[in-house]
Amino acid sequence: MTALRRTVPAAFAAACIVAAPCPAADPNYARNLAATCANCHGTAGRSAGGMPSLLGADKARMLQQLHDFRTGARPATVMHQLAKGYSDEQLELIAGYFAGLKPAQFPAPPPGPSGD
DSSP, X not given: OHHHHHHHHHHHHHHHHHSOOOXXXXXXXXXXXXXXXXXXXXXXXXXXXXXXXXXXXXXXXXXXXXXXXXXXXXXXXXXXXXXXXXXHHHHHHHHHHHHHOOGGGSXXXXXXXXXO
16 A cells, blocks of 8 residues: 555656646747737738738637638638648637737837838
């Protein structure tokens, strides 16, 4: 019995050390996933034009669009390929991240010198 009392905690400790950390436990995981969207949709999802803004988007609607891209129900040039690279949980985190951002947190940049 004494050996068992020592073995179980030691085995548990070893399992904790070997186990990979859960990415969802990282407070920046959703933000890091969403950062990949900035190339086309702008920093923090605020588009400079040409692409829809994701900033403050409705989570359920965005999630549905991501799933539609992934299944091919919604045509796209690139999004169908990108959406296939994420799990359902990751898409949920991305949609939740953008839904949680408020436009006041990320004001639009001032127009450029040419009035753009």
